[in-house]
Amino acid sequence: MNLSEMAQTLPQELLARWNLLMDYFKKQPSALVAFSGGVDSALLCAAAYAALGDRMLALTIHSPVESAESIEVAKAHAAQIGFRHLVIEYNDLENPRFVANTPERCYICKIARFEKMIEYGKREGFETLVEGTNADDMDDYRPGRKAVLELGIQSPLLELGFSKTEIRALLKALGLTIWDRPSAPCFATRFPYRAPVTQEGLQQIITGEAFMRDLGFDTVRVRHHGETVKLEVDAAQFEGYITHRLQILEFFTALGFKYITADLAGYRRGSLNEVLK
Secondary structure, eight states, rough: OHHHHHHHHHHHHHHHHHHHHHHHHHHOOOOOEEEEEEHHHHHHHHHHHHHHGGEEEEEEEOHHHTTTHHHHHHHHHHHHOOOOEEEOOOOOOOOOOOHHTTHHHHHHHHHHHHHHHHHHHHHHOOOOOOOOGGGGGGGOOOTTTHHHHHHHHHHHHHHTTTOOOHHHHHHHTTTGGGOOOOOOOOOGGGSSHHHOHHHHHHHHHHHHHHHHHHHTTTTTEEEEEEEEEEEOOOOOGHHHHHHTTTHHHHHHHTOOOOOEEETTTOOOGGGGGGOOO
16 A cells, blocks of 8 residues: 555645654654554554655554454554554463552553563664554543653654544545544453453453444443443443343343443443542
């Protein structure tokens, strides 16, 4: 895929934003991109490859706390554009501090993962590690941001003021199929703070969210509260609870939950961070 040619068809406002990213990467001798499979780092991969070619590499961490779908989406994005992409296996559940699930869990995770990436980058000659925090991310509790700052990792989308809307618009205009992928934070975010993150619990969450999507719910979070599951879906789809009530009850009971509940506030980003405010 020739991104330079595609960029010439961009509306003027989007072209100006794309050129800002291109200018950023052209100043780098090389770039290692922390690619989660989400839209933010997907745009970084596209711009880094357009500016640097084979002097960029995308690294994706594969862990039990992420969906297998995220890995497949990341691979498909790399294949569509043609950039180099490497998947590294890493098990967060082997880190007791991560499993303890304090409010610093995200920081603990990011430090461990980014250190692995930095180590790889030094070994392979990559001087710059970039990650996909954008301007909108500053509206939520972000302990992982501290890890980025401590390790000197660069966040060009944040530095250049890119919003999520702009990022999706650019990806769509460039013809990249990942543009409308929903946000998919790691499954550890479904546990309330200080409830241990377990393999069994993760499997319940992963299986439960797949089931709800199969029923037609576009955005869903299965919040794990021990014997209780709290379901979050968009308020506009609450009618689905009534339509599929017995199926939902039967399925989540079979998964091992004693109490099956629905959050009447509906889905909202970072709902389990509300206890910290």
